[in-house]
Amino acid sequence: MNIVDPDPRALLIELFHVAVATAQPARVLADFLPANRTQSALVIGAGKAACSMVSCLEQHWPGPLRGLVVTAYGHSEPLQRIEVIEAGHPVPDAMSERAAKRILALVASLGADDLVICLISGGGSSLLALPAPGISLADKQDINRALLKSGATIDEINRVRKHLSAIKGGRLGLACTPARLLTLAISDVPGDDPATIASGPTAADPSTSSEALSILQKYRLPIPSAITAWLKNPVSETPKPGDSRLCNNDYRIIASARHSLEAAARQAQQAGFNTLLLGDDISGESRDVAREHAALALAIAKGSGPVSPPCIILSGGETTVTVRGDGKGGRNGEYLLALANSLRGTPGIYALAADTDGIDGAGDNAGAVLTPDTWQRARERSWDISKELENNNCYPLFRDLEDLLITGPTRTNVNDFRAILILPHTTN
Structure with missing residues (x-):
């Protein structure tokens, strides 16, 4: 992994595995x-x-x-x-x-x-x-x-x-x-x-x-x-x-989540990324937390945030989902769906959200990965992210996009792990 030409997806997944390994x-x-x-x-x-x-x-x-x-x-x-x-x-x-x-x-x-x-x-x-x-x-x-x-x-x-x-x-x-x-x-x-x-x-x-x-x-x-x-x-x-x-x-x-997030932060710093640790006790509705994190990521991308790109925002805790629809998914998938709905394909911003036990909700996935082209790829496959969010239907969408993170049971559990990667020059 190098900062000159990083593989964003691989980096985020690597940080998740570091967090899980720390809690074994x-x-x-x-x-x-x-x-x-x-x-x-x-x-x-x-x-x-x-x-x-x-x-x-x-x-x-x-x-x-x-x-x-x-x-x-x-x-x-x-x-x-x-x-x-x-x-x-x-x-x-x-x-x-x-x-x-x-x-x-x-x-x-x-x-x-x-x-x-x-x-x-x-x-x-x-x-x-x-x-x-x-x-x-x-x-x-x-x-x-x-x-x-x-x-x-x-x-x-x-x-x-x-x-x-x-x-x-x-x-x-x-x-x-x-x-x-x-x-x-x-x-x-x-x-x-x-x-x-x-x-x-x-x-x-x-x-x-x-x-x-x-x-x-x-x-x-x-x-x-x-x-x-x-x-x-x-x-x-x-x-x-x-x-x-x-x-x-x-x-x-x-x-605990704090130990795992700190280990992930050290790994990111060693790879040359600035890090911002928001805390290990984030709570609230998944979609509300996602909107707040999207606003922070956009501010950082524009050069007006608390850290400068290239950087990684890390957070843990346990959000909640008030079920309004009949879709399938978990709180981490819902977080990413809401994040995608706010970012709408902003270049250079990637994210991962997953449960460290390997199971997000009742599915077979730990969570999912979000990329700048998620919004466009979803539209090309006739998905309306806003509607799926209202239906609490994150799992089928990320499965169709082949962006689910599937690890199987990790046999540990320090709750949710969220990472947002922001690369330089993400806006015009």
Whole structure:
């Protein structure tokens, strides 16, 4: 890769792979393990990175290990000593419930001398699903689907999930008492809040049941009577910060979006590009964020921005999509579709947006790549980008243009990765 004649698409894809590699458990997990690795440990966990985390743990833990983790369908890999269950994501299913029950059974009746290692990563909230008393799995599935389409933030979604669960929101941590509990987490949420990552199964929860009910009302979602009754019941409250029952818990974040973005920025700088890091906690509607980023890119291209071309704008976090149409796609594809709609073929501006877990929405792609000729190529194939954006239909368009980024499951997850490349002399 050289700055004189760069291959923009190859550069953007290379930066994405750098970001993903930086968050791989094989690279980071061992540094966070206890010094004494000959002791016996019970291993539990949930998330898209669960198997890769366990695989690394098994390599670096000579002592006895037993336990169970749950990951998404298609994300498992062979393990030596720990059992794996695959379950539903982003909507929980019967296997999610089964995994949660089995994990709670494993941690029951532990003593103060026992050690539990809990491995948590993005996706864990759906994969580890046990409805609270009086609530059915079908009720939780319906609420989850409605929230995912409503435009609610991941923090709002997880506040609801925690208070409808018998295992999340710190309740798994309580179940491990009085054992020593070490949680190792790969963060996929803005701000890296332990209470939000996978809905915080082992972390104290500052949110309240009344807040969860208010979120459902805010988005005008249909609320089953059983859920309303539960959220109004004081028993539905989660353990709060300072709860003495969680005093034996040690929580460590081993990888995050910030680490991955910083690694990508270093790679870009080494290739001779100026970099602008907008943050690892970008949120909001995908199309709104795209419009803001397009305005910034256009200003830079005209020479009036905070950095000069050739440059790369990097950002992470988790945007949302309020589903209005019946199209297919994910938040990264929607971001790129909205970016294309704003840039309208401006020369010299390229972009990539993808989820570091390898799955954008419910498709088989991590995201997609945008080039200056995307707008024209789409028109030549009879696509109207504005109309497809209104229909939330990014996947078919980028598939037709052969611009999907398909990686398969990466077995890690530090949320979205976005990069905009701006080359010199992009305007007349």
